[in-house]
Each structure stands twice: as structure tokens, then as C-alpha cells.
Amino acid sequence: MHSVGDADEMSVRRRTLLGTVGTIAGLGITGCLGSDTSSVGVLSAGSLASTFEDHVGPAFREETDIELRSEYYGANAMMRMVEDRTKRPDIVVSADATLLRDRLYGEFTDWDLEFATNSLGIGYDEGTTLGGRLANGDPWYEVFRAAETGEIAIGDPDLDPLGYRAVQAFELAEAEYGLAGFRDQLRETVYEEPDEPQLVAGIESGARAGAIVYRNMAVDHGLPFLEFPAAYNFADPSLSDHYATVSFTTDEEGYTAEGRPIVYNATVLEDADDPDGGRRLVEFLADNPDVLETAGLTVGEELPRLSGEVPAEVRA
Known part of the structure; x- marks a missing residue:
């Protein structure tokens, strides 16, 4: 390599x-x-x-x-x-x-x-209860903890980097805010979308209230976008060492991706x-x-x- x-x-x-x-x-x-x-x-x-x-x-x-x-x-x-x-x-x-x-x-x-x-963040439908709370400034991690199963989508972490970056962001946020069990809880409740372009389509169709997406995906579809802080949005090269404190290993190939910009x-x-x-x-x-x-x-x-x-x- x-x-x-x-x-x-x-x-x-x-x-x-x-x-x-x-x-x-x-x-x-x-x-x-x-x-x-x-x-x-x-x-x-x-x-x-x-x-x-x-x-x-x-x-x-x-x-x-x-x-x-x-x-x-x-x-x-x-x-x-x-x-x-x-x-x-x-x-x-x-x-x-x-x-x-x-x-x-x-x-x-x-x-x-x-x-x-x-950069990584949340695209959402502000007409939903979850989206309304995000738009009103409620901490996203509290909103996500209260979400119904399947209300929020992430990419499939075994298929795409957007998915494993979502899981890594949950882990970094858990450490950032002292949220014991946060990463594992969300892995149980989020829907893992195998078709990455459908993450935004799910919000637009009303199937999901929100999803972890990249900024460009929300911009292209005119969705409200709540960008994560630099500590876990994977957009700041100066925080490369911090991002690298988390990783994800895929099931099929056993490929381990460290957190990185x-x-x-x-x-x-x-x-x-x-x-x-x-x-x-x-x-x-x-x-x-x-x-x-x-x-x-x-x-x-x-x-x-x-x-x-x-x-x-x-x-x-």
C-alpha cells in the first residue's frame, strides 16, 4: 500500500x-x-x-x-x-x-x-416530530435516543463508508458527551439502508424522519442539514488523530477502516x-x-x- x-x-x-x-x-x-x-x-x-x-x-x-x-x-x-x-x-x-x-x-x-x-451530519424532514426537535435546537443525540426504531437511517456500514462513518460518529459522540451505550443503542434502532442514494429518498418519501448523510446529499435535495461538530464530522484534517481513535471492521471482508477525514x-x-x-x-x-x-x-x-x-x- x-x-x-x-x-x-x-x-x-x-x-x-x-x-x-x-x-x-x-x-x-x-x-x-x-x-x-x-x-x-x-x-x-x-x-x-x-x-x-x-x-x-x-x-x-x-x-x-x-x-x-x-x-x-x-x-x-x-x-x-x-x-x-x-x-x-x-x-x-x-x-x-x-x-x-x-x-x-x-x-x-x-x-x-x-x-x-x-462533512457528515443529519438530513431531516422538519415536518416530523424528530425533525421539528432538531430544527428547534434540541441536542441531536437526545433526539436520536428518543427516536422510534427505523425512524432514522444510516448507510449499511458493511457496504459503504457513509455507513461506517455514521457508526464511528456515534462512538465519538458517546465519548464526547459521556453517553454510555449510545453507539450500541443506535445500532439497534436505526435502519441500515443498503442502497446509499435511497437515504435521501427515504426522507423525501416520508419513510424516514432523518438520516446520517453527507452535506452534498442534503444540498442537492434541498433538505435541512444539521452538520455535526468538527469532533465527529470527519471534515477537519487537523483532527485526523482524534478521528483515528475509532474504527469499524466490515463483516464480509473483515476490512478495518479507521476514522479519517x-x-x-x-x-x-x-x-x-x-x-x-x-x-x-x-x-x-x-x-x-x-x-x-x-x-x-x-x-x-x-x-x-x-x-x-x-x-x-x-x-x-
Whole structure:
């Protein structure tokens, strides 16, 4: 595994990254950025469904005439699909940069681009009793403790980082406020949604009063959003050591994810059918922070950032 702090990492400014990624692509096939590619296969974290469908996809198509053929799943499930070759996308986009590197580096890719961050909190329907209490400023943890079983949803922690980050946030909040048994109580009462994009749909349909979501998911759907404090919203890099005091181990693979800041990254797979189109999309994500921020994501001054090694076939 390669860490971001390794010597392989390249930190680049927005004004130079377009040229850097373009150079990588150009080493593979002469003139690839001018190819007549018509579509690119994307396997993306479910939390970016609206981001890609409503923002990135249309803007990318307008700039390049390339369509995105996108599918959305929890990032854990996505990695499994790539590993067992159930899916063969050109580009993979993860809601957890470390997860992608742990699972795909070595056999499927050796590099990635970090392009955006996010924060964790509660999206809710203020017309419900639970939502009304949140809107009135009642402590969210007291509201959640009093909630009915199934009234609140989280992602399935065995399938996606949004799910295991919710569980980690409950654990950090338990320590923060001295709430004995809080994490375990909520794991018994929340509904674990296996289809990440349905977290917001459940609130909109009236099936749930609230859900643990990322900020961009609430922004894209016009939902009230109560952002968690920095101590457990996974948005502050300076609190990385604090976040790392909690972890979650998935049932199926036994993968242990430590708490860490939310960072989205993307890579082009070594066996991609259209690596050139995939690199054009990576270039687009690097060079258009305004599109990402309109969708509710955050692009700080430290981003975009390239990590890892140039693929072997490109070096050749």
C-alpha cells in the first residue's frame, strides 16, 4: 500500500494539474486527449449520484462531447465488484481515498486523484416530530435516543463508508458527551439502508424522519442539514488523530477502516476499455472545482492532489 505521505505523492496546484494529468495521458497514446471517445464507464460512490448526474455529467459532456455511463454503489461494495470483476468500469470514484488504495492498489491501479472533501451530519424532514426537535435546537443525540426504531437511517456500514462513518460518529459522540451505550443503542434502532442514494429518498418519501448523510446529499435535495461538530464530522484534517481513535471492521471482508477525514478520489483502472476517456474525466474533476462546490462538495486549497505511481503501461 502507498500512503499519501510517501515520496510517490505529488501535490499540485489547480493551475498546473491539467497539464500534469494531460502529460500522463499523453504518454500512453499519442493525442489521446483529442480522441473521439463517446462514453466513459464510471463506478462511483452512491453519495455522488446527484453530483455526477446533475452537475459533473452535463458539464463534462458539454466540454468534451463524452457521455458518462455511471453506476452508483456503496464504496465497499464497489471495491468488491472490481475485485471479483463483476464490474469493469473505466474509472472508479471512492468516498474514502484510503479504502480505494487499500483495496485496489497493486492489482488494479497504482495512482489516484484526490479532488474533493465533505462533512457528515443529519438530513431531516422538519415536518416530523424528530425533525421539528432538531430544527428547534434540541441536542441531536437526545433526539436520536428518543427516536422510534427505523425512524432514522444510516448507510449499511458493511457496504459503504457513509455507513461506517455514521457508526464511528456515534462512538465519538458517546465519548464526547459521556453517553454510555449510545453507539450500541443506535445500532439497534436505526435502519441500515443498503442502497446509499435511497437515504435521501427515504426522507423525501416520508419513510424516514432523518438520516446520517453527507452535506452534498442534503444540498442537492434541498433538505435541512444539521452538520455535526468538527469532533465527529470527519471534515477537519487537523483532527485526523482524534478521528483515528475509532474504527469499524466490515463483516464480509473483515476490512478495518479507521476514522479519517472524508476525501473523495478517483482512478483509472489498468484494464479500462477507455483509459483515455477516463483520464479526461480525472482531468475534468481536477480542473473544475466550481462544478463540485455547486454540488455541495468542498475543494480546499490543498486539492486537487495526485498520489501514487504512474501506471506501468504508461511508463513503458
